[in-house]
Amino acid sequence: MNNYLYDVCIIGGCGHVGLPLGIAFAHAGKRVVLYDIDRNAIDTISRGKMPFIEEGAEEMLRDVLEKNLFLSSEKSVISGSYFIVIVIGTPIDEHLNPRFTLFKEFLSGITEYLIDEQHIILRSTIFPGTTEKIVDFLRSNGRKTRVSFCPERIAEGKAMEELRNLPQIIGSLDDISFQEAKELFVSLTNDIIYLTPKEAELAKLFTNVWRYIRFSISNQFYQIATQYNLDYYRIFDAVTYNYPRTGDLPSAGFAAGPCLFKDTMQLAAYSNNSFFLGHAAMLINEGLPNFIVQRLKEKHSLKDKIVGILGMAFKGDIDDLRESLSYKLKKILEMESKQVLCTDPFVKDANLVTLDEAVNNSDIIILGAPHSQYKEIGIDFSKKLVVDVWNFFGKGGLF
Ligand SMILES: NC(=O)c1ccc[n+]([C@@H]2O[C@H](COP(=O)([O-])OP(=O)(O)OC[C@H]3O[C@@H](n4cnc5c(N)ncnc54)[C@H](O)[C@@H]3O)[C@@H](O)[C@H]2O)c1
Known part of the structure; x- marks a missing residue:
């Protein structure tokens, strides 16, 4: 050496x-x-x-x-x-x-x-x-x-x-x-x-897919509760409070990025396409932006509304936009709403607006990535409809 x-x-x-x-x-x-x-x-x-x-x-x-x-x-x-x-x-x-x-x-x-x-x-x-x-x-x-x-x-x-x-x-x-x-x-x-190498290769895929499926469970629960006009986080808090067997249930939220979806696809291919849990997880996680838009459409005349997306990175406190579900949400909203205003303090994208512009000019605000600094922003929750799948602002997940 x-x-x-x-x-x-x-x-x-x-x-x-x-x-x-x-x-x-x-x-x-x-x-x-x-x-x-x-x-x-x-x-x-x-x-x-x-x-x-x-x-x-x-x-x-x-x-x-x-x-x-x-x-x-x-x-x-x-x-x-x-x-x-x-x-x-x-x-x-x-x-x-x-x-x-x-x-x-x-x-x-x-x-x-x-x-x-x-x-x-x-x-x-x-x-x-x-x-x-x-x-x-x-x-x-x-x-x-x-x-x-x-x-x-x-x-x-x-x-x-x-x-x-x-x-x-x-x-x-x-x-x-x-x-x-x-x-x-x-x-x-x-x-x-x-x-052995093959065990290690599979161990890596299992690690990421385990995480991806766990997110999908919470995302599925969130969608079920919301469909029945119930605030998922009231139930979530009850289910996880002082109860060790549910302590690791993650919050709902966009599960994206360059690894989790891709690795679930790899495992699906390795299992000769009989990886039903993986396919279900992909449908649920990737389907969350569409779920939000469909629900907004049912409840509001979305065509007349300006929608702001706060956070375009694939997760909070990073600048990586690879496979970000905020961008998938943006695409759907561009078809279904009057205008979409996107903002992010870290992501480099010439099409983004400032946080103030997004917050002040939007009728509806959707949290796309829970960046810590958003905790400090003053949104008037009585005047704006805020979609917060993570319950990041602590006001519940129902919208
Ligand atoms: N990002 C993560 O958190 C993460 C975690 C675990 C595993 N991985 C895996 O690690 C791998 C790399 O991911 P990443 O996030 O670092 O990607 P990345 O795109 O950030 O980095 C890849 C780098 O390789 C360089 N590159 C590409 N082709 C090259 C070549 N022919 N010769 C020399 N350099 C070349 C690129 O310029 C880039 O800098 C992927 O397989 C990914 O699945 C990523």
């Missing part, structure tokens, strides 16, 4: 998963190079700036930048690194079906930079069986490079804390690979779990 310029090269190192991981490894004393094709992100990070919100990351980035954290858009840095961590996006097609050929194309592009002693760590969420397929591909190209799958299980926005606090699952095909991968991750956490 000592013959290498870097301990770790992270491919996709400027992304939401790669960058926090690189910063954390560098902080733990590893020499890290972030390799990425996004030159704008490289520029931003080189100036000590995070290209997206990640709590506590920017200070840590400045501590390690140019000391033991480096950036490059040159593939040659791969050859100079012992561990090659791959965190480019999950290889799927436009219908969210797994596409191994994308990984094959990517690997073909880096094979010439691989050296037999190196160790590839796959960290993107991948379809079960992908790690073994990659090993087969490398072996058929004459490469002995070791491969392990070490899934990322953090919640976006909490990476810097969770990388050190959560156990790390390692899926390796043999003990030497496991011990090596363990040596790398022990710099972040002592809590290491061994699985």
